[in-house]
Amino acid sequence: MKPIQSALKSWMRTNENFKENYTKIKNEVLKDQEIREFLSLNPQLTKQEIDKSLIKLYEYKTQSKQCNQCQGFESCKNMLPGYSPVLHVENNEIRLSYEKCHSKIMHEKAQEQQKLIQSLHMPKDILQARLSDITNDETRIQAIAEILDFLDQAKTELPRKGLYLYGQFGVGKTYLLGALANELKNFNISSTLIYMPEFVRELKASFKDDSFNDKIDYFKKADVLMLDDIGAEMQSAWFRDEVLGSVLQYRMMERLPVFFTSNYDLDQLEFQLASTKSGVETVKAGRIIERIKQVSKEIKIEGHNRRL
Numbered sequence: 001m002k003p004i005q006s007a008l009k010s011w012m013r014t015n016e017n018f019k020e021n022y023t024k025i026k027n028e029v030l031k032d033q034e035i036r037e038f039l040s041l042n043p044q045l046t047k048q049e050i051d052k053s054l055i056k057l058y059e060y061k062t063q064s065k066q067c068n069q070c071q072g073f074e075s076c077k078n079m080l081p082g083y084s085p086v087l088h089v090e091n092n093e094i095r096l097s098y099e100k101c102h103s104k105i106m107h108e109k110a111q112e113q114q115k116l117i118q119s120l121h122m123p124k125d126i127l128q129a130r131l132s133d134i135t136n137d138e139t140r141i142q143a144i145a146e147i148l149d150f151l152d153q154a155k156t157e158l159p160r161k162g163l164y165l166y167g168q169f170g171v172g173k174t175y176l177l178g179a180l181a182n183e184l185k186n187f188n189i190s191s192t193l194i195y196m197p198e199f200v201r202e203l204k205a206s207f208k209d210d211s212f213n214d215k216i217d218y219f220k221k222a223d224v225l226m227l228d229d230i231g232a233e234m235q236s237a238w239f240r241d242e243v244l245g246s247v248l249q250y251r252m253m254e255r256l257p258v259f260f261t262s263n264y265d266l267d268q269l270e271f272q273l274a275s276t277k278s279g280v281e282t283v284k285a286g287r288i289i290e291r292i293k294q295v296s297k298e299i300k301i302e303g304h305n306r307r308l
């Protein structure tokens with residue numbers, strides 16, 4: 001049997017087209033700036049080794065290196081999306097390997113951080129809210145200052161108080177919480193955002209089943225708890241005292257912050273919480289308000305209705 005090299009040569013002789021292509025590719029590869037640099041850094045490589053590795057060198061040339069030809073991980077055009085080729089020499093032979101590119105590393109980090117926001121029934125625009133979109137907004141200066149202060153302290157230790165943001169429908173209260181949650185994830189602090197009417201539904205549905213205590217525990221122990229639209233839920237004495245009361249009590253004792261949004265200020269909320277099917281229970285409602293004051297600071301949010 002003829003050795004493969006000479007068989008290939010004789011085949012190439014009979015196939016001018018292939019030969020032309022081969023020479024064209026070889027010229028292209030050897031003209032490539034990065035490949036020339038690689039070869040000049042490795043003068044020990046023989047002509048034979050370079051010829052033998054032409055396919056690897058060609059592959060290297062065609063792939064995007066550390067995202068130099070792409071916009072981001074989603075649009076990666078490489079054979080192995082998210083991986084960038086690396087040329088190196090081992091025992092005087094050319095080797096081609098792949099390593100994760102910056103975009104893939106960033107993408108993985110963002111995915112990991114996204115897990116830090118646990119949210120139940122929150123709209124997508126809220127989960128994508130950015131504090132930088134809000135900071136120029138004059139109507140919210142006090143709230144933004146408080147949020148920046150919270151973030152600043154959170155870098156070293158989680159502050160014991162969150163905020164109770166109240167104001168008209170549509171002024172951007174929930175949006176502020178979403179933006180805060182997005183900032184907190186940069187410090188690896190997780191936030192649990194829940195829409196109050198869903199919170200009630202969720203816990204009522206699991207009442208008496210095994211998951212009930214786990215769920216309550218989860219809300220008690222979340223790093224940062226965000227209760228969206230308190231006062232909008234159907235009032236039940238059971239939920240107020242056994243669920244909300246006990247979650248807030250725990251967080252107050254453990255000095256864990258809670259953020260709220262509401263259409264009601266705290267006096268109006270007290271009235272709201274007092275009126276249940278069981279009658280008007282001002283003492284019990286007052287107890288909840290006291291706990292809210294222990295875990296948050298009341299701030300009014302003004303501005304126009306952004307939903308109109």
Ligand code: ADP
Nearest residue numbers: 125133134168169170171172173174175306307
């Ligand atoms: P609220 O909770 O006070 O009722 P939202 O936070 O739901 O109001 O905001 C109402 C709408 O306005 C939402 O669609 C939200 O995405 C948008 N929005 C609120 N604040 C901003 C902002 N600073 N920049 C851009 N859009 C905003």
Ligand code: MG
Nearest residue numbers: 173174229261
């Ligand atoms: Mg809201």
